[in-house]
Amino acid sequence: MSLAFPTQDPPEGGFPYEGKAAAAPTSRLTTKVSMPALQGMKREGKPITALTAYDYATSRLVDEAGIDMILVGDSLAMVVLGHDNTLAVTVDEMLHHTRAVRRAVRRALVVADMPFGSYHGTLAEGVANAVRFVKEAGAEAVKVEGPRVELVQALTDAEIPVVGHLGLTPQSVLRMGGYKVQAKTVETLTQLKEDAMALAEAGAGAIVLEGVPREVAAAVTAELEIPTIGIGAGPDCDGQILVFHDILNMTFAPHAKFVRQYADAAALIRGAVEQYREDVEHRAFPTDEESYHLPAAVRDAAEMAVVISDRLA
Numbered sequence: 529m530s531l532a533f534p535t536q537d538p539p540e541g542g543f544p545y546e547g548k549a550a551a552a553p554t555s556r557l558t559t560k561v562s563m564p565a566l567q568g569m570k571r572e573g574k575p576i577t578a579l580t581a582y583d584y585a586t587s588r589l590v591d592e593a594g595i596d597m598i599l600v601g602d603s604l605a606m607v608v609l610g611h612d613n614t615l616a617v618t619v620d621e622m623l624h625h626t627r628a629v630r631r632a633v634r635r636a637l638v639v640a641d642m643p644f645g646s647y648h649g650t651l652a653e654g655v656a657n658a659v660r661f662v663k664e665a666g667a668e669a670v671k672v673e674g675p676r677v678e679l680v681q682a683l684t685d686a687e688i689p690v691v692g693h694l695g696l697t698p699q700s701v702l703r704m705g706g707y708k709v710q711a712k713t714v715e716t717l718t719q720l721k722e723d724a725m726a727l728a729e730a731g732a733g734a735i736v737l738e739g740v741p742r743e744v745a746a747a748v749t750a751e752l753e754i755p756t757i758g759i760g761a762g763p764d765c766d767g768q769i770l771v772f773h774d775i776l777n778m779t780f781a782p783h784a785k786f787v788r789q790y791a792d793a794a795a796l797i798r799g800a801v802e803q804y805r806e807d808v809e810h811r812a813f814p815t816d817e818e819s820y821h822l823p824a825a826v827r828d829a830a831e832m833a834v835v836i837s838d839r840l841a
């Protein structure tokens with residue numbers, strides 16, 4: 529990493545490596561976002577912006593761009609770690625990424641996704657794992673999938689803010705038999721509404737609604753006092769969340785109907801790396817300007833030493 533190295537030749541006497549550490553993160557907006565602040569945004573009718581992020585550099589950019597909530601999603605299993613679904617990622621891996629995100633973020637609410645298996649046993653295990661995300665990684669809330677009302681109540685009792693997640697819950701992919709839009713029948717949409725109300729009553733601070741018809745998300749959003757954050761759930765939710773790699777064309781897969789691609793980072797990165805490779809292959813990198821040099825006095829003395837040793841030879 530070059531951040532600690534000087535950007536130009538040091539003054540005489542300052543050789544060789546007296547760099548500055550990376551500047552501390554700064555955010556465009558400085559008021560820290562909390563779970564109650566998100567709820568206030570719902571009351572005021574202000575759309576909540578949310579995005580996933582998984583590492584220091586990208587979280588810092590997302591935070592500086594003014595996004596309100598950053599989810600360290602278990603989608604990292606797929607987009608960062610290359611798994612076929614989200615099931616394989618472990619608590620320790622999620623903690624590792626959450627720590628990196630937390631170091632970068634100054635303003636956004638940092639929510640850690642509880643991975644598959646970390647809250648599917650006893651309530652005590654679920655609470656203990658959630659405590660790890662807060663204590664060891666600095667998460668400010670955790671997200672759990674499904675209508676786990678007792679767990680949400682237990683986490684709330686343990687002072688841990690919780691985001692619920694209903695509709696298409698990717699950790700249920702084996703049971704669902706694929707990623708399918710949910711709540712499309714009267715029976716299932718009624719169940720989803722009841723689940724959302726129950727999670728809110730148990731203390732959930734917000735609910736992600738994923739892969740449900742727009743009409744269902746709109747009805748749930750109107751009924752709940754806590755915010756809904758939609759992904760593939762239409763425009764009537766209180767906020768929207770997308771996966772960082774989806775909006776930047778970094779997933780190497782066709783994207784879902786609800787994804788809007790805002791930039792082509794794949795093309796940008798590939799182009800930059802190809803250019804770098806060509807420059808090295810053609811000895812166009814580094815140039816003399818990109819090299820460090822001896823101070824003049826040392827260089828002169830070294831040259832003199834060569835002349836003398838040549839003469840003596």
Ligand code: KIV
Nearest residue numbers: 580601602603641736
């Ligand atoms: O893991 C994730 O990225 C998520 C979002 C899709 C909401 O859960």
